[in-house]
Amino acid sequence: MTISVAANTQEEIRRMIREAIRAAQAAGELPEGEPAEYTVEVPADTAKGDFATNAAMVNAKTFRMAPRKLAEVITARLDLTGTDIARWEVAGPGFINFFMEPHWFVAQVRDILEKGPDYGRSDYGQGKKVMVEFVSANPTGPMHMGNARGGAIGDVLAAALSWSGHDTTREFYVNDAGNQIEKFGKSLSARYRQIFLGEEAVEFPEDGYHGEDIRDHARAYAEAHGDCLMALSEEERKEKLVEYALPKNIEALKRDLSTYRIDFDVWFLESRLHPEAIDAVIQKLDKMGAIYRQDGAVWYKATDFGGEKDEVLVRQNGIPTYFAADIAYHYNKFAVRGYEKVINIWGADHHGHVARLKGAMDAIGLDGQKLDIVLMQLVRLMKDGEPYRMSKRSGRSITLADLIEEIPIDAARYFFNMREPGSSFDFDLDLAVKEQSDNPVYYVQYAHARICSILKNLRAEGIVPRPVEDRELELLSTPEERELIRRLGRLPQEIIDTARDYDPARLTRYVYDVATLFHKFYNTCRVKGEEDSLQQARLALCTAARTVIANVLGLLKISAPEIM
Numbered sequence: 239m240t241i242s243v244a245a246n247t248q249e250e251i252r253r254m255i256r257e258a259i260r261a262a263q264a265a266g267e268l269p270e271g272e273p274a275e276y277t278v279e280v281p282a283d284t285a286k287g288d289f290a291t292n293a294a295m296v297n298a299k300t301f302r303m304a305p306r307k308l309a310e311v312i313t314a315r316l317d318l319t320g321t322d323i324a325r326w327e328v329a330g331p332g333f334i335n336f337f338m339e340p341h342w343f344v345a346q347v348r349d350i351l352e353k354g355p356d357y358g359r360s361d362y363g364q365g366k367k368v369m370v371e372f373v374s375a376n377p378t379g380p381m382h383m384g385n386a387r388g389g390a391i392g393d394v395l396a397a398a399l400s401w402s403g404h405d406t407t408r409e410f411y412v413n414d415a416g417n418q419i420e421k422f423g424k425s426l427s428a429r430y431r432q433i434f435l436g437e438e439a440v441e442f443p444e445d446g447y448h449g450e451d452i453r454d455h456a457r458a459y460a461e462a463h464g465d466c467l468m469a470l471s472e473e474e475r476k477e478k479l480v481e482y483a484l485p486k487n488i489e490a491l492k493r494d495l496s497t498y499r500i501d502f503d504v505w506f507l508e509s510r511l512h513p514e515a516i517d518a519v520i521q522k523l524d525k526m527g528a529i530y531r532q533d534g535a536v537w538y539k540a541t542d543f544g545g546e547k548d549e550v551l552v553r554q555n556g557i558p559t560y561f562a563a564d565i566a567y568h569y570n571k572f573a574v575r576g577y578e579k580v581i582n583i584w585g586a587d588h589h590g591h592v593a594r595l596k597g598a599m600d601a602i603g604l605d606g607q608k609l610d611i612v613l614m615q616l617v618r619l620m621k622d623g624e625p626y627r628m629s630k631r632s633g634r635s636i637t638l639a640d641l642i643e644e645i646p647i648d649a650a651r652y653f654f655n656m657r658e659p660g661s662s663f664d665f666d667l668d669l670a671v672k673e674q675s676d677n678p679v680y681y682v683q684y685a686h687a688r689i690c691s692i693l694k695n696l697r698a699e700g701i702v703p704r705p706v707e708d709r710e711l712e713l714l715s716t717p718e719e720r721e722l723i724r725r726l727g728r729l730p731q732e733i734i735d736t737a738r739d740y741d742p743a744r745l746t747r748y749v750y751d752v753a754t755l756f757h758k759f760y761n762t763c764r765v766k767g768e769e770d771s772l773q774q775a776r777l778a779l780c781t782a783a784r785t786v787i788a789n790v791l792g793l794l795k796i797s798a799p800e801i802m
Contacts, residue, residue: 383636500795752783
C-alpha cells in the first residue's frame with residue numbers, strides 16, 4: 239500500500255518492535271505472550287526524536303517488567319540495518335525515541351517535489367465504494383446555517399475519502415414526497431388564494447411554511463397565469479402550484495450550492511421510491527418477521543433491533559411514513575447500488591434516529607455497521623460581539639445565500655471546518671472578512687502567496703529553481719527546516735486520518751500548522767544570498783511547502799492566491 243515516506247517509516251518501526259519482542263522471547267529474556275497495541279508517533283518535542291513509541295509502557299503488565307527495563311530489553315534486540323534510522327534512545331519512564339538519518343528528510347522533500355499536485359493521495363481505501371450523503375435540505379424552502387456547515391463538512395470529507403483511495407460519491411437526497419410536500423402545497427394554495435380573495439378571507443394553515451419565498455412563488459404564478467387555479471379543487475390547485483414551485487426551489491438549491499463550490503454527483507429524488515421500492519422493502523421486512531399490523535397501521539419491530547420503541551411504517555390512511563421511505567432509500571444505497579460504506583451528515587437533533595435506522599438495516603438483512611452517521615452541532619453566528627440572527631431576505635433565520643453574500647466563500651468553507659463536526663462553535667463574521675493574520679484562512683493563504691512572491695522575486699533576479707541533488711537537500715539541517723519537512727511529510731496520513739475519523743477539521747489545523755512552520759523557517763533561514771547549493775535546497779523546500787499548502791486548500795475548495 240502506497241502512503242508516504244513518514245507512514246512507511248512508522249510501519250517499519252512497528253515491525254522492528256514486533257521482531258525485537260519475538261527475538262527477546264526466543265532468547266528467554268521475555269515471557270511468552272502477545273504484545274498489547276502500541277503507538278508510533280511524532281513526539282510533541284522533536285528534539286527528543288523524530289518518532290517515539292510507547293511499546294514498553296503499554297506492555298509492562300503483559301511482560302511483568304518495569305517499562306524502562308522492558309524498553310532496554312526491546313532496544314537491545316533492534317536491528318537498524320537497511321533502515322533510515324540513525325539511532326534510538328530510551329527516555330523518561332520508558333519511551334523509545336528514534337532519530338532519522340539526513341537522507342530520510344531528503345526522501346520526504348523529494349517525494350513532494352516528484353508528486354506535485356498529487357502529493358497527499360494514497361491507495362489506502364483500496365477503491366472501496368463509499369457514499370457521502372449531506373445537506374439534503376428540505377426543498378420547500380431556502381437552506382439554513384446547518385446546511386451551510388453540513389455542506390462544508392460533507393464536501394471536504396468526500397474529498398479526503400477520494401484522495402485516500404476510495405471510490406466516492408456525493409449525494410443529495412431530495413424530499414420531494416410525503417408530508418412536507420403536502421404542507422408545501424397547502425401553503426402555496428393559501429397564499430395564491432389570498433392574492434385574489436384577501437388575507438382575511440383565507441386562513442393560512444397553522445403548520446404551513448411562513449417564509450417570504452412561499453408568497454413569492456404564489457405571486458409569480460398569479461402574475462404569469464392569473465386566477466386560472468381558483469376554479470380548481472384544492473387538491474388540483476396544490477398539485478399545479480407544487481409542479482410550478484418545487485423545480486424552482488430545487489434549481490435554487492443547486493445554484494446556491496454550486497456558488498458554495500459544492501457539486502453533487504447524484505440528486506436522488508424521494509419520489510423514485512414511491513410506491514414500488516417502499517412496498518418492496520415492507521414486504522422484505524414482513525418475510526423476515528420484522529413487522530406487525532395493528533389498528534390498521536403497519537409497524538416495524540424496532541425494539542427487536544436496538545430501538546427504544548416500535549415505529550409506524552404505513553399509517554392507517556395507507557400513506558408510508560418518512561421512516562419507511564428512509565429504510566427504502568438506504569436499502570437502495572446498499573443492496574441496489576452496491577455501496578460498501580454509507581456516511582450521512584446529520585444535524586445533532588437527529589441523534590434519536592441513528593440507532594433505529596442502523597437497526598433497520600440489520601432487520602432487512604444488511605449490515606447496519608456499514609452505515610455511519612456524523613452528527614453535526616449548530617453554529618452561532620457572531621457580529622460585533624453579539625449573536626447575529628436576522629436574515630436580510632426573510633426577517634427570520636439567516637440562509638446560506640445570505641451568508642455567502644456577507645463573507646467570502648473561502649472563509650465560510652474554512653471556518654465551518656475549523657472544529658470537529660460534533661462540537662458547536664461561534665462563527666465570527668467580523669473575523670471572517672478581515673485581511674489580517676488573525677484571520678486563519680487569510681494567514682494560510684498569505685503563506686502560499688508569500689512563497690509565490692519569493693520565487694517570483696528571485697526569478698526576476700535570475701535565480702531560478704533547478705533540479706537539486708540529494709547531497710544538496712541534506713544541507714537542510716536546521717531545526718526549523720527539519721520541523722517543516724516533518725510536517726510536510728504528514729500530509730498523506732493527515733488525509734487518511736481525516737477520512738477515517740470523519741473529521742475535516744484535521745486539515746484546517748494541519749495547513750495552519752504548515753503555514754506557521756513556513757513563516758518560522760523563512761524568518762530564520764535566508765534563501766537569497768546563500769551559497770548556491772544551500773540556496774537551491776531552500777528553494778526546493780519553499781516549492782514543497784507551496785505544493786502542500788495548495789493541495790490542502792484545493793481539498794478544502796479554497797483559493798490559493800499567488801498575490802495578496
